[in-house]
Amino acid sequence: MSTETRKLDRVVIRFAGDSGDGMQLTGDRFTSEAAAFGNDLATQPNFPAEIRAPQGTLPGVSSFQLHFADYDILTPGDRPDVLVAMNPAALKANIGDLPKGGILIVNTDEFTKRNLTKVGYDADPLGDASLENFQVHKVAMATLTIGAVESTGLGKKDAERAKNMFALGLLSWMYHRPTEGTERFLREKFAKKPDIAEANVLAFRAGWNYGETTESFAVTYEVAPAKLNTGTYRQITGNTALAYGIVAAGQQSKLPVVLGTYPITPASDILHELSRHKNFGITTVQAEDEIAGIGIALGAAYGGALGVTSTSGPGVALKSETIGLAVMTELPLLVIDVQRGGPSTGLPTKTEQADLLQAMFGRNGESPVPIVAPQSPADCFDAALDAARIALKYRTPVLLLSDGAIANGSEPWMIPDVAELPDLTVEFATDPEGFEPYSRDPETLARPWAVPGTPGLQHRIGGLEKQHGSGNISYDPANHDFMVRLRQQKIDGIEVPDVVVDDPSGEARVLVVGWGSSYGPIGAAARRVRKLGMQVAHAHLRHLNPFPKNLGDVLARYDKVIVPEMNLGQLALLLRAKYLVDAVSYTKVQGLPFKAEELQDVLADVIKGVPA
Amino acid sequence: MTAIDLGLPGLSGVPTTDEKQTAKDYKSDQEVRWCPGCGDYVVLNAVQSFLPSLGLKRENIVFVSGIGCSSRFPYYMNTYGMHSIHGRAPAIATGLAVARPDLSVWVVTGDGDALSIGGNHLIHTLRRNVNLKILLFNNRIYGLTKGQYSPTSEEGKVTKSTPSGSLDHPFNPVSLALGAEASFIGRAVDSDRKGLTDVLRQAAEHRGSALVEIYQNCPIFNDGAFDVLKDADEAARRIINVVDGQPITFGREGEYCVVREGFGLAVAKAADVDSSEIVVHDATDLNLAFALSRLSAQDLSHTITGVFRRVDRATYDDSARAQVMEATAAKPADLGALLRGKDTWTVAG
Ligand code: SF4
Numbered sequence: 001m002s003t004e005t006r007k008l009d010r011v012v013i014r015f016a017g018d019s020g021d022g023m024q025l026t027g028d029r030f031t032s033e034a035a036a037f038g039n040d041l042a043t044q045p046n047f048p049a050e051i052r053a054p055q056g057t058l059p060g061v062s063s064f065q066l067h068f069a070d071y072d073i074l075t076p077g078d079r080p081d082v083l084v085a086m087n088p089a090a091l092k093a094n095i096g097d098l099p100k101g102g103i104l105i106v107n108t109d110e111f112t113k114r115n116l117t118k119v120g121y122d123a124d125p126l127g128d129a130s131l132e133n134f135q136v137h138k139v140a141m142a143t144l145t146i147g148a149v150e151s152t153g154l155g156k157k158d159a160e161r162a163k164n165m166f167a168l169g170l171l172s173w174m175y176h177r178p179t180e181g182t183e184r185f186l187r188e189k190f191a192k193k194p195d196i197a198e199a200n201v202l203a204f205r206a207g208w209n210y211g212e213t214t215e216s217f218a219v220t221y222e223v224a225p226a227k228l229n230t231g232t233y234r235q236i237t238g239n240t241a242l243a244y245g246i247v248a249a250g251q252q253s254k255l256p257v258v259l260g261t262y263p264i265t266p267a268s269d270i271l272h273e274l275s276r277h278k279n280f281g282i283t284t285v286q287a288e289d290e291i292a293g294i295g296i297a298l299g300a301a302y303g304g305a306l307g308v309t310s311t312s313g314p315g316v317a318l319k320s321e322t323i324g325l326a327v328m329t330e331l332p333l334l335v336i337d338v339q340r341g342g343p344s345t346g347l348p349t350k351t352e353q354a355d356l357l358q359a360m361f362g363r364n365g366e367s368p369v370p371i372v373a374p375q376s377p378a379d380c381f382d383a384a385l386d387a388a389r390i391a392l393k394y395r396t397p398v399l400l401l402s403d404g405a406i407a408n409g410s411e412p413w414m415i416p417d418v419a420e421l422p423d424l425t426v427e428f429a430t431d432p433e434g435f436e437p438y439s440r441d442p443e444t445l446a447r448p449w450a451v452p453g454t455p456g457l458q459h460r461i462g463g464l465e466k467q468h469g470s471g472n473i474s475y476d477p478a479n480h481d482f483m484v485r486l487r488q489q490k491i492d493g494i495e496v497p498d499v500v501v502d503d504p505s506g507e508a509r510v511l512v513v514g515w516g517s518s519y520g521p522i523g524a525a526a527r528r529v530r531k532l533g534m535q536v537a538h539a540h541l542r543h544l545n546p547f548p549k550n551l552g553d554v555l556a557r558y559d560k561v562i563v564p565e566m567n568l569g570q571l572a573l574l575l576r577a578k579y580l581v582d583a584v585s586y587t588k589v590q591g592l593p594f595k596a597e598e599l600q601d602v603l604a605d606v607i608k609g610v611p612a
Numbered sequence: 613m614t615a616i617d618l619g620l621p622g623l624s625g626v627p628t629t630d631e632k633q634t635a636k637d638y639k640s641d642q643e644v645r646w647c648p649g650c651g652d653y654v655v656l657n658a659v660q661s662f663l664p665s666l667g668l669k670r671e672n673i674v675f676v677s678g679i680g681c682s683s684r685f686p687y688y689m690n691t692y693g694m695h696s697i698h699g700r701a702p703a704i705a706t707g708l709a710v711a712r713p714d715l716s717v718w719v720v721t722g723d724g725d726a727l728s729i730g731g732n733h734l735i736h737t738l739r740r741n742v743n744l745k746i747l748l749f750n751n752r753i754y755g756l757t758k759g760q761y762s763p764t765s766e767e768g769k770v771t772k773s774t775p776s777g778s779l780d781h782p783f784n785p786v787s788l789a790l791g792a793e794a795s796f797i798g799r800a801v802d803s804d805r806k807g808l809t810d811v812l813r814q815a816a817e818h819r820g821s822a823l824v825e826i827y828q829n830c831p832i833f834n835d836g837a838f839d840v841l842k843d844a845d846e847a848a849r850r851i852i853n854v855v856d857g858q859p860i861t862f863g864r865e866g867e868y869c870v871v872r873e874g875f876g877l878a879v880a881k882a883a884d885v886d887s888s889e890i891v892v893h894d895a896t897d898l899n900l901a902f903a904l905s906r907l908s909a910q911d912l913s914h915t916i917t918g919v920f921r922r923v924d925r926a927t928y929d930d931s932a933r934a935q936v937m938e939a940t941a942a943k944p945a946d947l948g949a950l951l952r953g954k955d956t957w958t959v960a961g
Contacts, residue, residue: 036957181955232958244951251947258711260703277950278939283710283932288736292703295696295733299676299707302694303715307707325697415956418948452674452692452708452715460640460687462695463679472642473687 004219005176010069011223012077013171015164016094017086017107018055019048019062022164027064029168029185033177035235035412038225039068042377042520043410044076044593049265049348056115061093070224074376074527075520076409078595082174084167086110086141089119095131104134105170107163109142137216141166141207148206149199158196162203169207176222179208231414238377238406239266241413242336243273245384246308247280249334252385253392253424255306257282260296262289262315265348266404267338270310290318294335298322301331302461304428304451306388310336313355314345316362316399323397324363327487329461330438330447332391332398334384335369339403341591350591351404353516354567359399360545360574366484368491370394371544373401375519378413380406383542385422392426394494395446401544403566405517405593432456437471445490496543498550503537504530510607511558513583515541515571518564518594525599534607544571547578555581562586562606564599622743622817625713626672633664640690651802651828652682652749659747660689662809666816668716675718676705678725681756682749682828685720699730702737705744709929716816719746723764724754727783731763734823738794740928741820747812748785748825753834766910771833786905786920789823790898796822797901797920799908802829803842807853807917814919820927827915840912852879854904854918856895859887870907877903879914895922 013030017023024045034041043066053060067077082103085091087110098104111126125131126138145163146156165186172179183201190197211217236244250257261271263286275284283300287293294309301307309319316323316337326333339355341347359371370390374383380402391398429435429448437459438447450457459471467474468482501511502523514522519540526538539554541547555561555575561583563572569585576583586602588594638660646652663673673691677683679698686693692715696704701719709717726734726748737744753771754760760773764785768777789797796818798811808826815822827838840846852862852870860870861882869882869890877891877900894900901921908916 032955036955038957038959228959230959232952232956234953234956247950248947251945256711258707260707278936279943280945280947280950281936281940283936285706285710285932287703288732291700292706292733292736295700295703296707296710299704299709300711301707302704303708303711305707305711321697322700329694415951418951452712453669453672455669455671458671458690458692460642460689460693460695462686462693463697464695 003217005222006219007222007224009071009223010067010073011082011175011221012065012067012080013082013084014063014065014080014094014097015084015167016061016063016090017164018089019052019060020055021062021086022161023062023064023086026164026168027066029182030171030177031066031235031410032181032185033172033179034066034068035233036178036181039070039223040072040226040228040412041066041068041235042073042076043067044405045408047349056087056089056110056118058089058093058119061089063090063094068223070226072226072228074523075593075596078597082171084171086163086167088115088121091125092119092121098134100133102134103137104131105137105139105167107141107167108138109140139170139210144206144210145203149202152195152199152202154195154199159199162199165200165203166207166210169204170211173208173211174217174220176220179204228412229414233412233414235410236378236413237269237408237410238374238380238402239269239338239408240273241378241380242374242384242400242402243270245381246274246334246388247277247282248381248421249385249388249424250280250282250306252421253306253388253426255304255426257308258297258300258305259284259308259310260287260293260300261285261310262287262293264290264312264315266340266407267310267312267315267336269407270336270338290315291322294319294322294333298326298331298333301326301333302329302451304449306334306392307332308334308336310338312338312340313342313358316355316358320363323369324365324367325463326397327363327367327369328463328466330395332395332449334387334391334400335397336400336402338407339401341589347591349404351517351593352566352589352591353401353403353518354570354589355401356515356544356567356570357573359401366488368488369545370396370398370491370494371401372398373516373542373544374406375516375540375542377406377409377411381413381416385424386542389422389424390494392424393446394444394490395449396491401516403517428454429457430454436469437461438466438469445486445493492546494546496546496548499539499541499548499554501537501539501554502526503535505535508535508537509559509610510535510603511537511539511555511561512603513539513541513555513561513563513571513575514565515544518566521594521596521599522564524596525603528596528600529603529607532604534604536603536607541571544574552579555579555583559610560584560606562603564594564602566594622819623666623668623716624819626716627669627714628667629669633667633670635661635664637670638663638690640688642687644688645684646681647832649831650681651751651830652685654802654805655747655749655808655826655828656685656688658805658808659812662812665813666716672714673716673718674708675720676701676708677720678730679756680722680725680754681830682720682722683725699725699728700733701725702730702733702744702746706737706740706742706928709743710932713929713933717744719744721746721748723748723750723752723762723785727763727785727788735788735792738789738792738821738823741795741925743820743927743929745815745822746824748823749828750785750825751828751830751834752837753830755830755833759833782910784905784908784910785825786908787902790902790905790921793898794823794921795820795925796922797825798822799825799827799917799920801827801838801841801851801917804917811919814922818922820925838912841915850912850915852907852914852916854893854916854920856893856919856922859890859892861890875903877907879907895919
């Protein structure tokens with residue numbers, strides 16, 4: 001029997017298994033294969049907060065979803081077309097997302113009575129009618145893997161561990177993926193353990209051959225390469241792109257970089273990445289706590305380095321007082337908040353965008369801080385450079401609001417030409433003639449950056465209110481009022497590009513405004529709505545403080561403004577307060593990104609509600 | 613480990629000047645605003661008088677402080693300075709020291725600032741051995757907030773916040789620092805200008821974290837806390853000044869000495885013991901330093917002054933720079949190559 005090949009424009013695959021099953025690695029490899037093939041893609045891992053929740057349980061399920069297509073896509077996909085479930089827990093946790101008619105591939109070896117009971121299945125779902133709405137493929141992956149790797153002489157336990165590569169092999173066959181990259185990768189990864197490397201390669205090939213030789217798969221699928229803009233691409237996650245943005249900011253400003261930080265999910269990978277690039281003049285200090293992390297960054301900034309601290313929401317809470325000190329001492333500082341579900345410890349591994357108001361107002365006194373938010377994994381690179389530009393030029397702490405979805409998600413990134421990166425060089429103050437530590441640049445209102453070691457510029461700074469100009473301690477009421485307004489004016493005057501409105505027809509009367517990682521789902525929903533013949537305009541904010549100068553005009557142009565957010569309406573609150581616009585909130589805080597499908601319905605409803 | 617030689621002179625890397633400096637050069641134009649009679653004045657004068665002898669460029673000296681009366685110190689020094697936030701000076705100074713090997717960085721802190729709100733940063737700075745000189749002004753009270761007990765106040769202390777007496781057992785700051793394996797620990801009394809200057813100089817010349825505890829009188833909220841150490845007769849019986857390599861004796865005529873007792877130390881009359889039993893101070897001996905710290909009772913019945921401990925070990929900032937230097941030498945900073953990574957694909961036009 002020959003298999004039929006069908007052409008598809010896009011596919012979403014979700015690999016799900018126990019957190020010990022290597023699903024993240026499997027997903028990563030498939031992603032690399034898709035990238036190598038030239039598809040556009042977006043990925044979203046989803047893993048438990050516990051490092052190793054009890055095996056085979058629902059809390060222990062780890063999954064990796066990827067969306068690849070022959071056109072430019074914006075999200076990792078709402079629902080999988082294909083679900084690979086390595087055990088009953090993975091099936092139970094994910095089957096609800098698989099649409100009717102979807103492909104389900106299960107590893108039957110794990111469907112023992114004990115494992116089924118563990119997750120509350122009274123009867124084996126593979127044996128009853130509960131899965132009849134799906135195209136189910138039952139494969140004894142562990143058994144087949146053990147058989148395939150027999151020649152390596154590995155024990156049963158080690159051999160069985162390669163079953164994730166069997167799954168990858170099978171999916172690679174189903175979707176006509178190139179395989180050389182994965183074989184090379186496995187040999188490199190396990191270079192020190194050649195028998196393990198061999199077992200993984202054999203399992204991978206066995207999976208491929210299983211598809212090819214058994215007759216259970218009648219159809220394979222092809223997704224042609226995407227027509228992306230001309231250039232050289234790589235795949236990149238948000239945290240890596242953010243770390244690279246910091247490396248680039250150090251190079252473009254010609255300043256040493258000092259990262260002072262404390263490990264926290266989901267931001268730690270920024271520390272891991274930067275600690276590997278010391279050759280770029282980067283020092284990473286893993287401090288004793290969040291407060292010391294930012295203290296170290298600020299101390300380094302005082303000394304003339306690009307000071308950076310990275311954390312998540314709970315860490316920002318701890319750093320608030322030092323951010324305030326940076327506002328008062330007017331030193332450049334980059335504060336990265338990779339947001340996660342809150343409040344308190346909240347949902348460490350899940351995403352949310354509920355730290356906007358904390359970033360905006362979470363300090364004592366009038367303490368304005370610019371806020372920059374990347375909109376996708378690759379965009380983290382540009383956002384980091386932009387945040388560094390603002391910090392250095394205006395001598396201010398800047399909050400960079402990424403989130404869990406962006407941090408761990410990945411997409412293709414057109415590698416920028418280094419020669420085209422912005423020049424971020426700064427001038428330190430050197431001239432003692434008339435030097436005053438709190439004098440102002442007339443254009444930016446920045447104060448001079450006078451670093452220790454500069455002859456004749458000895459001066460003292462600190463958290464007490466400063467006399468305008470001299471920087472001496474001042475309790476003068478009029479001076480305080482003046483300085484509070486001056487600091488605000490400096491931040492309000494930061495140059496940010498105008499917001500660009502995406503409205504292909506130019507006839508939309510409804511505007512959807514978003515910020516941060518919801519760019520993908522909102523953009524995808526807007527496309528769907530337009531395909532249905534309705535019109536909607538999309539404006540996505542990179543700068544949350546100050547807002548782009550044209551934002552007020554943009555908002556005023558539409559009959560209705562809708563603001564979807566993964567919080568309870570924080571941006572909407574700011575827009576309503578600042579622009580007196582009757583913005584409507586659509587909010588959801590489930591620790592998961594929006595689905596394009598749900599936003600499509602939301603937008604369609606709003607559009608239909610606008611009177612003709 | 614690192615490529616940094618141990619035993620670097622404490623101030624290597626900090627540029628020096630041949631220009632003659634005086635104490636006056638170190639006074640800023642700011643009016644000193646401590647209460648009259650505050651022990652802080654004495655320390656300020658001692659520091660301003662001793663710094664010229666180091667011969668450093670003034671612009672390469674930085675004082676970083678936290679919050680509290682003593683933390684106003686940087687404003688009065690004509691050097692660079694940052695008056696930061698409560699308890700965080702060691703962290704901020706760490707960042708500065710890591711970024712700038714050419715600076716002599718001093719931290720000025722108090723018992724509340726360093727041992728209460730900033731306790732975590734203090735112990736971690738000491739264990740990392742960051743090249744900082746930390747002056748801990750210990751007046752055993754909160755002065756700036758007007759008289760609450762501090763983590764070094766004696767148990768039962770009656771203050772505004774403890775009308776029935778405090779319940780807290782106090783820290784012994786030297787024992788605490790030894791627990792963090794501080795590489796340099798000294799102590800001096802504010803009124804002893806000579807002893808203070810001597811400890812300060814040794815601290816300045818030490819490469820690594822140097823903690824100097826200074827007993828400082830707060831005449832407003834805890835007056836006379838250290839008076840027994842200021843009366844000549846009492847001081848002779850109580851103050852045990854230790855010098856590396858010297859037998860530990862004290863008293864007007866050296867009539868008292870320190871001997872071993874069990875796992876610790878005890879005070880004896882020199883006449884009652886054989887001279888070979890008198891402990892000889894060894895500033896590299898952690899156990900001896902700890903035993904000495906335990907001889908310093910909260911009631912000041914005995915008080916060690918001088919340098920408890922001074923050992924050379926790699927400093928955090930030198931080692932961090934060494935790693936960066938090694939990496940820089942091993943691999944060029946090729947941003948383009950980093951951004952490209954290993955797996956790329958090209959979309960042709
Ligand atoms: S309150 Fe005490 S410590 Fe503070 S300045 Fe006055 S005397 Fe000195």
